[in-house]
Amino acid sequence: MTNFFHEKHLLLKIETTTYMKALIVDDEPKARSILKNIITDYCKGIEVIDEATSVNEAVKIINKQKPDIVFLDIEMPNENGFALFDYFDIPPFETIFCTAYSEYALQAFEVSAIDYILKPISISKVQAAAEKAIKTRGQNKIIEQVSVLKENLSVQQLQKIGLPLSDGLQFIKIEDLLYFEADGSYTHVITTKGNYLVSKKIKEFDELLQNDNRFYRVHRSFLVNVLKITKYSKKDGATLVFENNKIIPVAREKKNDFDEFIGGISV
Missing domain, CATH: 2.40.50.1020 (LytTr DNA-binding domain)
Structure with missing residues (x-):
């Protein structure tokens, strides 16, 4: 993991009047700790209310505490991060994925219009993803975005691309x-x-x-x-x-x- 304290004097905190409750889902304690510290110190208006080590645990916390935003690791034992969306018809939260995926996978994230933080994480990456999540709050497109992402990841060539429009996202077949x-x-x-x-x-x-x-x-x-x-x-x-x-x-x-x-x- 990158030592994020090295970046502190170079970056400003996110300034926003929006208050959002955040949940961190990651099976690695160190990863959760670093991410929580970055959010607390540099993402004003976002409060980490809890942490989860698995999708099953995350579902219970989400149903009970109603977080506004979930920072979600993808590669976890038992169920990967994508499985979280099997438990919700319309997820009542924004999602930022945390991933160490390959270059092709990151391209799939980009064209699917998915917010993500590439591991090892840094202050600037967390800030950028959090700012974007705040701006797109309430669009409720994550199920479609994840579906497009999984489709793009399952093949050698991209299948769809997400276009950010004024009223949301439009998904277009590459063909x-x-x-x-x-x-x-x-x-x-x-x-x-x-x-x-x-x-x-x-x-x-x-x-x-x-x-x-x-x-x-x-x-x-x-x-x-x-x-x-x-x-x-x-x-x-x-x-x-x-x-x-x-x-x-x-x-x-x-x-x-x-x-x-x-x-x-x-x-």
Whole structure:
């Protein structure tokens, strides 16, 4: 575990008028202790009311003490953290997962719009996750998010992505994505089912999908699903045509790399 005291002089406490009761669920005593100290010292407005060492124990505490937020370890004996949601039709609490999962698994967390803290934990990671949980409080999307996450974790390629919209989250099948188009601090997400304006820069989507060979950043304004290209023309500058008849340019500096990436397709 990282010694979080080293960070104390570098960070400010979370400032919020929101009061939230927190439960920590982790089978490791040291992990619980470190997390509790960070929350107490640096997450103003959040009070740790109890700790649990298993899902079964957590369920009993949740039913009795009604916490607003649960910090949940995933890898625990008997039942892993995901099992907690089998006990609630609509969980009455926000959830922040604690995980030491692999790079691919973290990508699955990101596209599933799941709040998580990567072990070894640090003050900044806890603060960021807590702030996000406070902002999204009451959306009650966790069952769907966990379902999408488990689906993404069960296969070698991501199946769905969660788009944060003004009224909550919209989950889109990867196979329905056509392309992402930059619009300043926003991104237009164009799919076969509809279009969405998301308060995220295209760079964030590019980083999120950088290890997925179905996507390529062909232009600073466009990240495309190469499986949805219907035509690649190299006449008068390289362009791509998609299923919705949208024509997208391939940046001159990207052309050679894109040719190699896509296998030298030309028409």
